[in-house]
Amino acid sequence: MSQESILVVDDEALVTKAIVDTVQSLGHRCQTALDGSNALNLIRTNDFDIIISDIRMPGLDGFELMEKAREIEPGISFIITTGYINDYQYDRVIGQGADDFIKKPFSEKEIKNKVDRISRERRLTLENRHLLDEQLALNKKMSDILETSRSLIAxxxxxxxxxxxxxxxxxxxxxxxxxxxxxxxxxxxxxxxxxxxxxxxxxxxxxxxxxxxxxxxxxxxxxxxxxxxxxxxxxxxxxxxxxxxxxxxxxxxxxxxxxxxxxxxxxxxxxxxxxxxxxxxxxxxxxxxxxxxxSFLLNELQLSFDSSIRTLSATVDARHPLTAGHSQRVTEYCLMIAREMDLDDAALKTIKYAALLHDIGKIGIPDSILLKEGPLTSAEQAKINTHPVRTRNILENFHFPKALVRVPVIASQHHEKVNGKGYPEGLTGDELSLSSKILAVADVFDALTSRRDYPKYCEDKMLGYSAMPLAKVIEILKEGVGTHFDPDVIEAFLRCLPQALVLYRGTHFPAEYVDETIQSVQLAVSD
Ligand SMILES: [Fe+2]
Ligand SMILES: [Fe+2]
Known part of the structure; x- marks a missing residue:
C-alpha cells in the first residue's frame, strides 16, 4: 500500500480528529484545515493526493473547494463528507466530481475502506500513466529508428x-x-x-x-x-x-x-x-x-567501373613505351590541382575520368605515326591532332553515369588554349571549363617532364627529346599564362608541384631530378 498525503477539511474539530486518527493509522501522512480558504492555501504549497472535505463550512463550501483545488492540481482525489444527508445524495455528490461520498456519522471502517479504494485507484492510474509514458517513449524511439534506417539506406x-x-x-x-x-x-x-x-x-x-x-x-x-x-x-x-x-x-x-x-x-x-x-x-x-x-554492392560496381577505365587508359598509353603511365600521372596532377582549387567531389570524379581517358582517341592513330621515331611531317602531325575529336567520339558512345556526363567534352578539350589558338575547336578561356584548363596544364607538364622520341618545341625552337629540366618546364608554363594556360590553374599547379614531384620520385622521376631541382622549384614558386 502506498503512502498518500491527505488533507482533512472540516470545521468540526472532533470529526477532523476522528478522520485524522483513522488515516494516520493506515500509514498515510495527514494535515488539517478548518475551512475552504485555509485548505486552498495548503493545497497551493503542498502536494496532496487526497482531500477529505466537509460540504458545509464557513466561506467556501466543499464543492467550491473541489473546483478551485482542481484548478491548482487536476489529479487530486476528493472524498466529500456531510451530515446533511437529506440535502445531498450520493449521485449528486459524485455527479459534481467527487471520487467518493461519506455520510456522517461514519465508522472508522468506512473511512478506511474508502481511503484504501481511492489509494489503490490512484496507484493504478499512476502505473497506467507510467506505462503509457514508456510506450510513448518507445514509439518515439521506434520512429527515430525508422528515420535513422531511412538515412542509412540512402x-x-x-x-x-x-x-x-x-x-x-x-x-x-x-x-x-x-x-x-x-x-x-x-x-x-x-x-x-x-x-x-x-x-x-x-x-x-x-x-x-x-x-x-x-x-x-x-x-x-x-x-x-x-x-x-x-x-x-x-x-x-x-x-x-x-x-x-x-x-x-x-x-x-x-x-x-x-x-x-x-x-x-x-x-x-x-x-x-x-x-x-x-x-x-x-x-x-x-x-x-x-x-x-x-554500400558494398555499389562499391564493387564502382571498383569494377574504375578498374575498367584504368585498364583502358593504360592500354592506350602502353602502345608506346615512352607514353606508358602518361594518363595515370596526368590524372594524379589534375586531382592535385583540382583539390588545391577546392573543387567539389563531383568535379573531382569528372576530372579523374576525363584525365584517364583524354588520349583514348590515339587508339585510332596508326602505329606508323604514333610509334615513329623522330620529327613528324605536317601531315602526320595533323593526323595526330585528330585524337581529341576521336576521344570525344569514343567517349560519347560510353554510358557514363549522370554525374560523369561531362567527361567526353572535358577530355576532348585538353589541347585547347585560352587564347583560342588550340585545337580541335579553337575555344577561348571563356568557353573552356575549369576542368579542361586543369587537364591542359597537367598534360603539358607530363609531356615536358617525360622523355619522348619526338622533339619538344617551345614556339618554333626545338628543345630536344629528353625530359626537360624542371626550371625550364616552369618557365614554359609561366610563359604560357594568358595564352596557353589559365593563370589561376598555373598558380595552383605551382603550389602543388613539390607534391607531384615527390609522388613520382624514384619511379617516373629519377631521384636526383627531383632532389636537385625541388629547392629551386620552391624558390621559383615563391617568386
Ligand atoms: Fe593529347
Ligand atoms: Fe596527353
Missing part, C-alpha cells in the same frame, strides 16, 4: 555510412560509445574503420567481446564487461576509458550471413542495457546490414 558512401551508423546508434541507444566491426572471414579478423575518435583497430576473430560475437553470432548484454573472461582491457588502458556495460550484437546481410558486429558501451543514466535496448539495437542492426550490403 547513404551509399561506405565511409560516410560507417560514421553515420556510429553517431546515430550512440544517440539512439543513449550510450557513451559505439563500435562497429566488419568481419573479414578470409583473414579471421574483425576490423573497424572509425570508432568515434579512435583509429582503425583489427582484432582476431573470437577475441574480445566483439570478436566473440563475430565468431559465435550470440548477443552479449552485461552490466560489468570486465568480469567476462574474454574481455580485453587493452582498449580501455590505451584510451583511458572505463568500459562498464556492453550490449553487443551480430549484423547480418539479407542472406542471414554474419557480416559485422555492432557494440554499444556504457548506458548513460543506468547500470546497463535492458530488454527494450536489446530490441532497439536489433532493429538498428537489421537496417545496418541492409545499408552495408547496398
Amino acid at each position: 547513404e551509399l558512401n561506405f565511409n560516410t555510412l560507417f560514421k553515420t551508423i556510429i553517431t546515430k546508434t550512440t544517440k539512439l541507444m543513449e550510450a557513451e560509445r559505439t563500435s562497429l566491426y566488419i568481419i573479414d572471414w578470409e583473414r579471421s579478423e574483425i576490423w573497424t574503420k572509425v570508432a568515434e575518435n579512435v583509429d582503425e583497430i583489427r582484432l582476431p576473430l573470437g577475441k574480445g567481446i566483439s570478436g566473440r560475437v563475430a565468431e559465435t553470432g550470440e548477443t552479449i548484454n552485461v552490466e560489468e564487461a570486465s568480469k567476462l573472461p574474454f574481455f580485453r582491457p587493452e582498449f580501455d588502458i590505451q584510451h583511458n576509458f572505463h568500459t562498464r556495460s556492453v550490449l553487443c550484437m551480430p549484423v547480418h546481410n539479407r542472406k542471414k550471413e554474419r557480416i559485422g558486429v555492432l557494440q554499444v558501451i556504457n548506458k548513460k543514466n543506468g547500470p546497463g542495457f535492458n530488454q527494450n535496448d536489446e530490441m532497439i539495437l536489433k532493429a538498428i542492426t537489421s537496417h545496418v546490414g541492409i545499408a552495408f550490403e547496398n
